[in-house]
Amino acid sequence: MSYEDIGIAGDVTEALEAWLARRYDNVVDIEVRGVHEGEYAAIAYAAVQSPESSGPVGAVVLMLKHDPEGGSYGYRIKEMTEDEGPVVDFCPVRILDQLSPTENHFAEHWRDRCRQRVTENEGMPQFSKS
Template sequence: MGWLTMSRRSMGGHATAKAYLDDQLTYSRPVEGGTEGLKVLASSCPQNRTYYAAVQVLKNGVGSEVFAVVCKVLWNPRSKNGEQFGYKDMTENMGPCEDNCPRAILDLLTPTEHEHALDWRKRCAENLKRRARKLENGDRIKLGAAITFTDGHVGDEFVVEKRGRRLSFRAPDGYSRYRITRVMDMPWEIVPTTKVHKTIFA
């Protein structure tokens, strides 16, 4: 499907993209022999950019399959053209490029054999695993590919310098410190180093 855009006045009183999409994806309608519908079990829309939801299929009020819905979101409350909100919806079976679904939503999905959905779930799980990695002060890391910085330095190995939650990176043979944007999303590995421990005399 394409993009659907609207003004905030057309959002049915919902104050956020998440609230609007939750409402759109939760419904029940009469069909021959009973009712059918959908129910959002859990959803997330960080920074109003991408909406992820675990959606359950309902038939006669009874829940069955749970699948993922992904919506690309446009959120611009100050838009001058009157279209402050827009979205483009997809199911996981369409293999969305957006693959940062939270673990709490992935865990609610029921098994599937759909190739695109399986690939999407795998990508999401791999991204979660990368973000779960820990970096400590003094760690030495090797990136999957070298980075060129504005001062001309090119490198793929760095020593981590951690101050609270702030990270900077120093070339092993230099003193310059660098920032690496979204380092937790990048492929890297810890380079084993020999640590010298203090000798304690009795």
């Protein structure tokens, strides 16, 4: 999936949760983390439920970049599901523990990487938790 435009004038976590809520029946949990390296303004990890609200809970990663052409509130956002094997792998254990079992190789590998990284990077800054 490619980047799309998003305007964020207020709380980043609230804006990203609202963005996800338009795509999924249920945003079970979300955590937005600041990134001090690279091109991202923030990375969000979310546990979401698919279109049927009693369906499995999966992970979604949102990568947020500043868009200089969009003014001070302009951002570009990219969404990746865990089944796509995102490169960013700092998902907190709290989110991982809420996910339904999966047999998808990419998702399993991503979850394993996240669990390994979480202990290495406990002090990573956060915007907020819900």
